[in-house]
Amino acid sequence: MSTTFPRTGKKTRGYSVSEVEKFLATARGAYDESDATAALTAEQIRGMAFSMTKNGYSPEHVDAALERLEDAFAARERAQALAQAGTQAWAEKAQADSEVITARLRRDAGHRFSRVSFLSLGYNRADVDRFAGRVVKYFDNDFPLTVDDVRGAVFRPQRGGYREVQVDAVLDGVVEVMLAVR
Template sequence: MDATFPRARKNQLGYKTTEVEDFFQRARRAYDGRPQREDPELDAERIRLTAFSMQKGGFSTAHVDAAMERLEDAFAYRERQIASRLHGDDAWLAEARTTAQVVANRLARPEGERFDRVSVLALGYNVREVDRFAERLTRYFRDGWPIAIDDVRGVVFTAQRGGYRESQVDLVLDAVVDVMLAVR
């Protein structure tokens, strides 16, 4: 598979082309059910967590990120189809409901206390911004208010000394994406 993407300008950073092309070749083999022995196992979650090195004049990050989201969606859909055949839709949806409840419980915590804080000397996510986004997610889970999966995938928080621990916030956002993909 030739995974060619538009390139960033020569003096701008983009994703390292060899890494991106290698990844998409492995992804194609995995999706087609023909992985090579040395290929790591690939699923929707691992696609979401994949990161590429940067290089000047590399592939456009926006184009690669969009392709990665489509690839994640395709793997998630296939995973759901397989799980539904093996265990039935009820089991799949029960797991999604359990994850949604764990996320909803986290988001129901009081403002400023939803996640652990980093030291006042360290940078974390801006507490007010995260709490504001958490309210949107709470309305999604509690009231069914619409929110796009791309809004969750693309949310960006500014840094703040003593802010929320980034890894915890990111894990919850990943769980939200998992739930959204599961109930599509």
């Protein structure tokens, strides 16, 4: 029986133990480069999802570990890119990525992302717009904002709200730029 993370209990759902263990084995092989077939990136780690099962691993503990793992892979990817392309090229790419993100987030309030139909739930537009303002201030004026703030951003549901997939993709881009310039 594995004890990598606390379990949720027999009546509570958590992440599938076998899926998490399999992913962690793949991540170990990819990170220490002992498994040539296990190519893994920080972006793939950020998008990782597991099935929910009773008596599974505690999602909060696994998510925290995935965030640390993503940080480690991002730092390694940054070091490799700096060694290959140089500091100037790396900084230019991060700058270009941040400009794409801020261009989207500077759109008019209520129009930064496409909306779901009025009958469907999306992210609350006012919540997202408010957070978008914080992100723009971060990029423009070094407003205090951390990777954890972005990862932990929560938006209320709203009928006719912003399309979640689009908002999440931009937030992933923000995390990627923030990790790149650490």
